[in-house]
Amino acid sequence: MDDSPKEACGVFGLYAPGNPVSHLTYLGLFALQHRGQEAAGIAVSDGQKMWVDKDTGLVSTIFDDRRLQTLQGDLAIGHTRYSTTGSGDWSNCQPVYRDVRRHQFALAHNGNLVNTAQLSADLGIPYDGIGSDSGLVAELLARELSDDACNGDQQEVVDAFTRTIPQLSGAFSLVLLGSDFLIGARDPQGFRPLFLGQLDDGWVLASETPALDVVGAETVREIAPGEVVVINAGGVHSMTPTPAVEHALCSFEFVYFARPDGNLLGQNVHRVRQRMGEALARQDPVQADAVVPIPESSVPGAQGYARESGIPFVDGFVKNRYIGRTFIAPNQELRSNAVRIKLNPIRENIEGQRLVVVEDSIIRATTLRETMRMMRKAGAAEIHLRVLSPPYKWPCWFGMDTTDRSKLVASRMSVEEIREYLGADSLAYLDIDDMVEAITPGKRTGLCTACLTGDYPIPVPDSAIAAVK
Ligand code: SF4
Structure with a gap:
């Protein structure tokens, strides 16, 4: 009975050794609950092992203190989901976890890709067999990693990630959990938001600034469209693996989706x-x-x-x-x-x-x-x-x-x-x-208004249109 548009997802990431990272991630996800109410999940790493806990339902119905206590670590990512691609069942909950040779990673995604048909054909896997755009990105990354003479080094994942990103077309704000590092990334158009925040002793990534506020982080800046940031013991490292294009933040973030207490493009949404x-x-x-x-x-x-x-x-x-x-x-x-x-x-x-x-x-x-x-x-x-x-x-x-x-x-x-x-x-x-x-x-630039004007910032392949018919 609700005919308002639904947002795809909210993402959150936290690098804060010595802090209760799963509890803080829970708070962050709670602040992002409006971006997806079908499922939620948290992945944590203690530098050696990784745990993922996810389920269908609201953040508050999935996680309680006992469940969060089992997720001990130094860094974490989290996700709230609304299924605009893939079905809404458990198998498509995020974060998506992969164990590839000497690497483990977990991935959470906000947005929709438009070249999934091409990518899954290139991989030789039907899209139905992958389940969601996020599963597809994880599979691409896993393939990039398995091509390497693997030594388990952090840089291998970063390199594989920056080779994966240029293959994607469409909307993605991604957070990736490695064993002892986080990666955050935004598509070159910047369709979906992603922010960097700072704690006294750590860093935070979040879809919206209120999720930084609730964990006591200072908002540092937006992750720029096309930017990839790697967060580790050495701080925040930025790179841009894709050529610069005109930005196209979703104007409906301002109209409807984003929380009014947040800021986007330096403007308070309220x-x-x-x-x-x-x-x-x-x-x-x-x-x-x-x-x-x-x-x-x-x-x-x-x-x-x-x-x-x-x-x-x-x-x-x-x-x-x-x-x-x-x-x-x-x-x-x-x-x-x-x-x-x-x-x-x-x-x-x-x-x-x-x-x-x-x-x-x-x-x-x-x-x-x-x-x-x-x-x-x-x-x-x-x-x-x-x-x-x-x-x-x-x-x-x-x-x-x-x-x-x-x-x-x-x-x-x-x-x-x-x-x-x-x-x-x-x-x-x-x-x-x-x-x-x-x-x-x-300013009059930097926004996607395609649903209002029919003027799409990137071409939408026929395969993407056919996939939803
Ligand atoms: S403004 Fe663009 S991204 Fe936002 S809802 Fe409309 S078409 Fe989608």
């Missing part, structure tokens, strides 16, 4: 969403009594709209924070109930009011339609829907679960048809230029 709301109020003003967000990611945008328009910000809904998975509801009545479990209107704030309702994006529109019905039932006099991003018309191949274009309502209907379908009195989307300006004031 503040960016407020700017989107301010721009929308300038672009599409309307006479109304209250500005109401659809919680939670739309709240800062609604604050911005209210501030710019002078219309009061009002809470229109209570969101149930404890909801887990809902079910596939078999009929309309149960579908309405399922939405209501998650979001219940505050009738006193809605009845008789002319509302500006702010939503971050419209992907499939099914849940939003139920939400609009609830507002009408609660007595809304007028509903003016304002969307903090342009119409989502094109599939994403870089780590969202929006590869099926037929499911994207804006690819099938005009804005007027969507307004009618949703039962709104008016509907307006933020223009692409205003969205980009709100994200990167004065």
